[in-house]
Amino acid sequence: MTKLLQTIRSDASLVAMTWMALAVLVIETTLALLAPESTLVQEYRQVLERAAKEPAPDLLILGDSVARGSILPSVVREHLGRDIAVRNDAMQGTGPEIAFFTLKRLLAAGKVPKAILYAPSPHTFASTRMHIAAGGFCTWPEVVDLLRSGHDRMDILRNLPLRFSYTLRYREPIAEMLKGRRATLALFAPPHIDEAEWVAFSERRSSPRVAEDPGRATLTPKFLTGFSVAPVNAHYLDRFLELASGRGIRVFWAVPPILQRLDDARSASGFHDDYARMLDDLAGTYGVVLLQRRAPVYPDASFYDLNHLDLPASRRLSADLGEHLGRMASPAAVPR
Secondary structure, eight states: OOOHHHHHHHEEEEEHHHHHHHHHHHHHHHHHSSSSSOOOHHHHHHHHHHHHHHHOOOOEEEEEEHHHHHOOHHHHHHHHHHOOEEEEEEEEEEOOOHHHHHHHHHHHOOOSSEEEEEEOOOOGGGGGOHHHIIISSSOOOOOOHHHHHTTTTHHHHHHHHGGOHHHHTTTHHHHHHHHTTTTGGGGSOOOOOOOHHHHHHHHHHHHHHTTOOOOTTTTOHHSSSOOOOHHHHHHHHHHHHHHHTTTEEEEOOOOOOHHHHHHHHHHHTTHHHHHHHHHHHHHHHHHOEEOSSSOOOOOHHHHHHHOOOOOHHHHHHHHHHHHHHHHHOOOOTSSO
């Protein structure tokens, strides 16, 4: 050690590199301890912390940001019975791999929901989210599971450094803030996993002063291509449904509402038919109960962007799903 220190002191370049490494360590440690995490990361942590504290619900809602914001547990519960526990553990930006690991963690803790309402956005099956899964959501054993899946290994390894570096994790927002674009700070706003807080936030967001006009928004390529499933998503979707089926958990599948323009585009591309075929295969293989095979169309005024519903439409969707579940669910799945 003494010789190493003497060598460093005698070499100016090594001295500079050492000081640089120490500066990076101090900066990263300070940011990790004091700087805010993104809304996305805060939401994951709060949802998982709540799940660890509470008993398993009768009905567990899973999905992405559309399910997170558009399915209100209290409204669903009104149509199932006040004694039915309904909890929304959907998390924005997630896919089948997160649904699988979330359910696996619950079962490992002895918390077995009686039924799951799964409501993923169909277009998300084409893309992967290893920056979320490998970059921070998954535990190390789960990262090993990702690697053993045999899919997207280089993408998984490329995103592992995000776990250790705040500046890497948020390099794009930091760059935007350094340019003086303070709107980026909205990416670090506190999440609203409590339903009452979410409703209050949605009321403000849906007001004419802040709502976008989805009728004039341009459909991006992800909404215009045909339906496809990335191999890693297919792998974890099968494992998620196998895990639920193996524990006697009935899975109900819902398809979130879409704009008329998006419905037209999907009809033209064959998206609807291909998605329905996948759902039929899942129903036949795993006993998934399909609440819909095709997305219902809501008026443009129901959306505050291309695929997220405003509060009145969220209440409508939640009531529709609650009524549908109430008609279809057996006592063994969701007690009445």
